[in-house]
Amino acid sequence: MKIEWDMINMAREVAIIGIGCTSFGEFWDRSFRDIFVEAGVAAIEDAGVQGEEIDELFVGNMSAGRFIEQEHIASLIADYAGLASLHVPSTRVEAACASGGLAIRMGVLAIASGHADIVVVSGVEKMTDVSTQDATDMLTAAADREWEGATGATFPGLYAMIAKRHIHEYGTTREQLASVAVKNHHNATMNPKAQFHSEITVDAVLRSAMIADPLRMLDCSPITDGSAAVVLAPADLARKYTDTPIAIIASAQASDTIALHDRADITTLAATTAAASVAHKMAKTTPDDIDFVEVHDCFTIGEICAIEDLGFFPKGTGGKVTEEGITAIDGDLPVNPSGGLKGCGHPVGATGIKQAVEIVQQLRGEAGKRQVAGEIGMAHNVGGSGGTAVVHILSR
Amino acid sequence: MKIEWDMINMAREVAIIGIGCTSFGEFWDRSFRDIFVEAGVAAIEDAGVQGEEIDELFVGNMSAGRFIEQEHIASLIADYAGLASLHVPSTRVEAACASGGLAIRMGVLAIASGHADIVVVSGVEKMTDVSTQDATDMLTAAADREWEGATGATFPGLYAMIAKRHIHEYGTTREQLASVAVKNHHNATMNPKAQFHSEITVDAVLRSAMIADPLRMLDCSPITDGSAAVVLAPADLARKYTDTPIAIIASAQASDTIALHDRADITTLAATTAAASVAHKMAKTTPDDIDFVEVHDCFTIGEICAIEDLGFFPKGTGGKVTEEGITAIDGDLPVNPSGGLKGCGHPVGATGIKQAVEIVQQLRGEAGKRQVAGEIGMAHNVGGSGGTAVVHILSR
Numbered sequence: 001m002k003i004e005w006d007m008i009n010m011a012r013e014v015a016i017i018g019i020g021c022t023s024f025g026e027f028w029d030r031s032f033r034d035i036f037v038e039a040g041v042a043a044i045e046d047a048g049v050q051g052e053e054i055d056e057l058f059v060g061n062m063s064a065g066r067f068i069e070q071e072h073i074a075s076l077i078a079d080y081a082g083l084a085s086l087h088v089p090s091t092r093v094e095a096a097c098a099s100g101g102l103a104i105r106m107g108v109l110a111i112a113s114g115h116a117d118i119v120v121v122s123g124v125e126k127m128t129d130v131s132t133q134d135a136t137d138m139l140t141a142a143a144d145r146e147w148e149g150a151t152g153a154t155f156p157g158l159y160a161m162i163a164k165r166h167i168h169e170y171g172t173t174r175e176q177l178a179s180v181a182v183k184n185h186h187n188a189t190m191n192p193k194a195q196f197h198s199e200i201t202v203d204a205v206l207r208s209a210m211i212a213d214p215l216r217m218l219d220c221s222p223i224t225d226g227s228a229a230v231v232l233a234p235a236d237l238a239r240k241y242t243d244t245p246i247a248i249i250a251s252a253q254a255s256d257t258i259a260l261h262d263r264a265d266i267t268t269l270a271a272t273t274a275a276a277s278v279a280h281k282m283a284k285t286t287p288d289d290i291d292f293v294e295v296h297d298c299f300t301i302g303e304i305c306a307i308e309d310l311g312f313f314p315k316g317t318g319g320k321v322t323e324e325g326i327t328a329i330d331g332d333l334p335v336n337p338s339g340g341l342k343g344c345g346h347p348v349g350a351t352g353i354k355q356a357v358e359i360v361q362q363l364r365g366e367a368g369k370r371q372v373a374g375e376i377g378m379a380h381n382v383g384g385s386g387g388t389a390v391v392h393i394l395s396r
Numbered sequence: 397m398k399i400e401w402d403m404i405n406m407a408r409e410v411a412i413i414g415i416g417c418t419s420f421g422e423f424w425d426r427s428f429r430d431i432f433v434e435a436g437v438a439a440i441e442d443a444g445v446q447g448e449e450i451d452e453l454f455v456g457n458m459s460a461g462r463f464i465e466q467e468h469i470a471s472l473i474a475d476y477a478g479l480a481s482l483h484v485p486s487t488r489v490e491a492a493c494a495s496g497g498l499a500i501r502m503g504v505l506a507i508a509s510g511h512a513d514i515v516v517v518s519g520v521e522k523m524t525d526v527s528t529q530d531a532t533d534m535l536t537a538a539a540d541r542e543w544e545g546a547t548g549a550t551f552p553g554l555y556a557m558i559a560k561r562h563i564h565e566y567g568t569t570r571e572q573l574a575s576v577a578v579k580n581h582h583n584a585t586m587n588p589k590a591q592f593h594s595e596i597t598v599d600a601v602l603r604s605a606m607i608a609d610p611l612r613m614l615d616c617s618p619i620t621d622g623s624a625a626v627v628l629a630p631a632d633l634a635r636k637y638t639d640t641p642i643a644i645i646a647s648a649q650a651s652d653t654i655a656l657h658d659r660a661d662i663t664t665l666a667a668t669t670a671a672a673s674v675a676h677k678m679a680k681t682t683p684d685d686i687d688f689v690e691v692h693d694c695f696t697i698g699e700i701c702a703i704e705d706l707g708f709f710p711k712g713t714g715g716k717v718t719e720e721g722i723t724a725i726d727g728d729l730p731v732n733p734s735g736g737l738k739g740c741g742h743p744v745g746a747t748g749i750k751q752a753v754e755i756v757q758q759l760r761g762e763a764g765k766r767q768v769a770g771e772i773g774m775a776h777n778v779g780g781s782g783g784t785a786v787v788h789i790l791s792r
Binding site: 033057062065066068069070071074075076078079083084085087088089090091092093094095096105106108112113114115130140141142143145146149165177229250251252253254255256257258259262270271274275277383384387388 | 400402410427429453458459461464466467468470471472474475479480481483485488489490491492497501502504505506508509510511512534537538539540542546566635648649650652653654655658659666667670672714779780784
């Protein structure tokens with residue numbers, strides 16, 4: 001990118017004026033259509049906007065084509081949201097598990113460009129209509145199918161390689177990995193939308209079934225149905241709709257090699273580092289300014305890498321600080337107060353939006369038992385094993 | 397949309413400074429990766445931009461997840477374009493067969509927003525790695541899977557219903573439908589990139605195999621591999637790269653119900669009408685100002701509806717004017733001088749970009765034997781049976 005990063009300025013500032021989210025879980029009695037309508041309607045009602053005020057829709061979704069054999073879901077969503085008769089432009093964006101984060105960034109671009117004022121951004125995934133085995137195969141499509149998938153690598157397998165290397169390089173322990181899952185399950189017990197409401201122990205993680213050495217079942221985020229939505233507006237119009245607009249002070253996205261084997265160091269997700277660097281330059285912040293963060297803990301090692309790559313802790317210390325409670329909900333830097341992907345579940349296209357919903361709830365002071373203090377929150381959403389990363393910084 | 401349509405102004409004007417396109421056809425010896433690299437490199441070389449100047453990538457693709465079991469292709473493309481080490485943001489957008497047109501619009505938004513200067517927009521589809529039967533099923537995912545696909549409707553079936561109704565309402569004849577295919581095959585004989593280089597006759601269309609009454613094989617666009625790309629820049633920087641920048645004077649997108657049965661009139665694609673209306677207001681043009689147009693002739697009836705819905709001809713007269721040669725390459729309004737989807741082939745994600753490539757070639761005066769006169773061209777790209785439509789107006 002030739003952009004001078006310290007020169008990045010959004011042509012118009014953007015704020016979140018409404019949020020909505022379904023419960024996350026296994027919904028065998030509800031369809032893809034049911035869940036995106038629930039989240040979208042909740043967000044629109046929360047924002048208090050009328051249908052005819054909506055200028056544009058974006059939806060993040062990884063793989064409806066394979067999970068439910070339905071592409072063209074942007075049209076479907078405009079239709080079922082009752083906006084087809086208004087001919088509202090509706091666009092699906094996809095970068096595997098980062099689809100939700102990307103969708104928010106597209107909404108920001110649409111408003112900043114002057115083409116749109118009120119934009120509804122949603123994320124949705126219905127993953128439980130296929131077998132777990134099929135879902136695992138479908139998720140492998142986020143990796144390099146020809147060089148990783150074809151050799152039998154699955155996502156647990158790829159992240160297991162990252163974990164093995166992190167253990168080798170930095171002495172990260174099995175117990176430290178487990179402490180990520182224990183923390184996030186604890187936080188999820190306080191989140192009514194989460195898939196899991198059960199405390200777990202380090203011992204339970206270590207005794208759970210081996211998936212891909214060293215990762216065990218309780219190191220892995222689950223397969224989940226869910227949808228989340230936010231309503232965006234230009235900052236200068238936001239107070240017309242709400243007394244508590246939450247400003248998007250940075251929206252940054254970066255790419256990296258899709259395959260792990262092409263990277264110099266697999267324990268660092270360079271797309272995360274690059275996106276965070278751009279985000280801080282946009283927001284004029286440093287990691288010290290961030291009060292809490294939602295990171296992409298698709299596997300426990302993912303959170304450890306993320307809190308290092310985002311610059312919160314030196315490389316190699318992510319496991320240690322987690323074990324010490326520094327990232328606990330009452331610690332110095334609460335990480336994944338929502339429960340994260342591990343505790344909330346991970347409907348892949350919805351996750352990036354759910355992260356933003358959580359940060360808005362926290363900054364509004366509406367997070368209930370899991371409320372943390374602070375004025376600035378960050379969301380970090382990853383596609384695949386780091387081929388894409390998106391970082392948003394939100395401020396009240 | 398509450399936008400005052402006559403108030404739409406792009407914050408920054410955008411121009412196309414480079415184009416690239418593979419041949420379209422059945423490429424059993426080349427992969428998805430090969431073809432997007434070919435088109436992208438051609439566009440970048442044509443623009444004369446360096447890798448480090450590229451701020452953002454967008455890619456239109458309908459269904460790589462199903463055709464080649466690969467999602468997350470935005471990361472794959474950044475990687476194989478050699479841009480992963482620069483961490484260039486890369487986003488896939490999808491609205492079935494309108495994915496390419498959408499991708500151009502996202503590029504326009506990214507530049508207009510001030511976030512990006514040089515943006516590469518590509519479209520790609522590799523459709524021949526599966527059987528024709530499987531491809532037909534995969535394409536049905538662009539329709540309403542639960543209400544159309546589940547009842548056995550295919551895309552030829554849906555467009556056949558539109559054709560039946562058009563015949564019933566307006567007296568459109570079987571020969572008039574055929575005349576669209578005859579014209580587009582003729583134009584394709586002059587396009588070296590086209591899948592088909594054979595003239596056909598009305599009689600040949602009428603004798604070809606019945607697919608879905610009244611549509612026969614030669615009424616249908618084929619299944620095709622291909623990729624196309626354009627490089628976008630802010631208008632005020634464009635002349636740094638080229639002496640012949642082509643301005644994007646309108647970029648408009650609209651949605652409609654995904655299913656045909658929810659529309660008041662299936663012979664009018666209301667998304668087309670809405671997108672064209674917005675586009676003309678952005679460009680301050682009327683249909684009379686358009687010198688030639690590339691329209692979405694996925695089936696012959698599609699072109700007839702398009703030239704009516706875009707306001708070029710009164711409703712019901714599209715077949716007649718085609719038969720009379722008014723839309724021929726030497727007629728009053730050349731329609732699909734490239735050969736259209738029927739003659740060029742229809743790699744679904746690439747088609748919207750290929751339309752723009754054609755218009756740029758025409759406006760630069762580089763269209764060879766198929767050169768038409770004019771200074772303003774329009775591209776019209778449709779997703780599904782009209783759930784999405786995108787209209788671009790380009791000017792030299």
